[in-house]
Amino acid sequence: MSLIVQKYGGSSVADAESIKRVAKRIVETRKAGNEVVVAVSAMGDSTDELLDLAHQVTPIPAPRELDMLLTAGERISMALLAMAIKSMGHDARSFTGSQAGMITDARHGQARIVDVTPGRVRDALDEGAIAIVAGFQGFNRGTGDITTLGRGGSDTTAVALAAALHADICEIYTDVDGIFTADPRVVPKARKIERITSEEMLELAANGAKVLYIRAVEYARRHGVTLHVRSSFNNNEGTIVYNATDEQNRERPVEEPLIAGVATDLSEAKITVVGVPDIPGKAAQIFNIVAKTGANIDMIVQNVSAAATGLTDISFTLPKSDGQTVLTTLTAEQTDVGFASLQYDDQIGKLALVGAGMRTNAGVSAKLFTALYEAGINIEMISTSEIRISVVTRADTVNDALRVVHTAFGLDADSDAVVHGGSGR
Numbered sequence: 001m002s003l004i005v006q007k008y009g010g011s012s013v014a015d016a017e018s019i020k021r022v023a024k025r026i027v028e029t030r031k032a033g034n035e036v037v038v039a040v041s042a043m044g045d046s047t048d049e050l051l052d053l054a055h056q057v058t059p060i061p062a063p064r065e066l067d068m069l070l071t072a073g074e075r076i077s078m079a080l081l082a083m084a085i086k087s088m089g090h091d092a093r094s095f096t097g098s099q100a101g102m103i104t105d106a107r108h109g110q111a112r113i114v115d116v117t118p119g120r121v122r123d124a125l126d127e128g129a130i131a132i133v134a135g136f137q138g139f140n141r142g143t144g145d146i147t148t149l150g151r152g153g154s155d156t157t158a159v160a161l162a163a164a165l166h167a168d169i170c171e172i173y174t175d176v177d178g179i180f181t182a183d184p185r186v187v188p189k190a191r192k193i194e195r196i197t198s199e200e201m202l203e204l205a206a207n208g209a210k211v212l213y214i215r216a217v218e219y220a221r222r223h224g225v226t227l228h229v230r231s232s233f234n235n236n237e238g239t240i241v242y243n244a245t246d247e248q249n250r251e252r253p254v255e256e257p258l259i260a261g262v263a264t265d266l267s268e269a270k271i272t273v274v275g276v277p278d279i280p281g282k283a284a285q286i287f288n289i290v291a292k293t294g295a296n297i298d299m300i301v302q303n304v305s306a307a308a309t310g311l312t313d314i315s316f317t318l319p320k321s322d323g324q325t326v327l328t329t330l331t332a333e334q335t336d337v338g339f340a341s342l343q344y345d346d347q348i349g350k351l352a353l354v355g356a357g358m359r360t361n362a363g364v365s366a367k368l369f370t371a372l373y374e375a376g377i378n379i380e381m382i383s384t385s386e387i388r389i390s391v392v393t394r395a396d397t398v399n400d401a402l403r404v405v406h407t408a409f410g411l412d413a414d415s416d417a418v419v420h421g422g423s424g425r
């Protein structure tokens with residue numbers, strides 16, 4: 001008997017008919033002789049609707065109460081799904097995050113899992129029941145409060161349960177047939193990837209691919225959980241995300257493909273610190289100031305110092321949500337640092353080319369830059385790692401850049417990808 005953890009996103013349980021379709025799939029998995037644990041998201045866009053409602057009541061909702069409100073969406077889904085399964089003649093028990101043993105730190109809205117003690121879930125399985133767990137939520141022992149894990153929290157819930165229960169596989173169900181070489185909503189000819197390493201998936205997720213959230217991929221990689229990303233609208237095989245260091249994956253019959261995929265991200269902004277004295281310690285001073293705000297810096301570029309003035313410019317990208325805070329904090333320290341001015345640009349887009357095959361193949365950068373040049377797309381910043389090349393362009397050209405790069409690297413499929421509905425979650 002295998003233990004399978006399944007996760008269903010909001011678009012997969014968007015209405016009553018969808019919930020019944022998901023219940024049927026879960027029952028089929030149980031009938032096949034498997035133990036089944038399910039992590040479920042809130043129905044459709046109900047989390048966003050609850051957020052909107054909170055902001056109609058107050059511009060700054062209290063974090064503790066906001067978590068209490070938002071967890072209601074998953075509780076609705078889990079109860080309805082358990083009811084649907086019971087109506088099909090199979091035992092099902094629903095559990096909130098706290099009942100399922102999802103222990104977190106005390107940070108509301110972005111809580112981190114510190115322990116998983118799924119005793120009640122294990123008991124339900126031992127008694128032949130299907131366990132349905134509300135995703136996205138946990139419980140802090142110190143405060144006794146309910147917490148939420150942030151966007152993508154249901155993915156993380158599923159992976160954490162799979163790790164704690166030593167599941168054979170964790171299936172992430174969505175509204176596309178797996179992980180694609182690019183977003184199929186932007187690149188219709190995007191090709192489904194059969195297998196991808198967790199290392200490559202981390203890079204894609206970190207650079208804007210939203211089919212899997214980076215925290216879930218990190219957790220799976222750290223705890224050796226194999227993921228199977230597939231559609232809840234059909235029975236097609238999806239994409240296996242595996243750890244290349246696992247024993248069963250050490251010997252591969254064929255070489256890894258050169259490029260795994262291309263991702264884009266429109267959620268970042270660029271800050272340029274103009275006229276920085278080009279002397280030791282100034283960059284450290286600037287980024288220590290930025291670090292105090294808690295902002296996550298992505299790409300950094302420092303220009304060559306102007307010989308006449310001895311001044312340089314330092315540009316970096318960060319989430320748009322952190323932009324104003326960082327600008328305010330740097331401005332307050334302008335006299336001490338000695339820079340001339342700040343420039344803020346939130347109309348940028350990032351494109352990332354990802355593939356483990358880059359390690360042993362020359363000419364990848366040349367092909368990327370040639371494709372963008374021939375399409376008339378200007379590059380503003382460049383960042384590289386062993387398996388990734390990222391570039392910053394104008395926001396209004398990033399989708400065009402995605403399509404031309406996808407074609408240049410031979411990633412186009414013969415037919416259009418199928419998107420069944422929703423946003424891919």
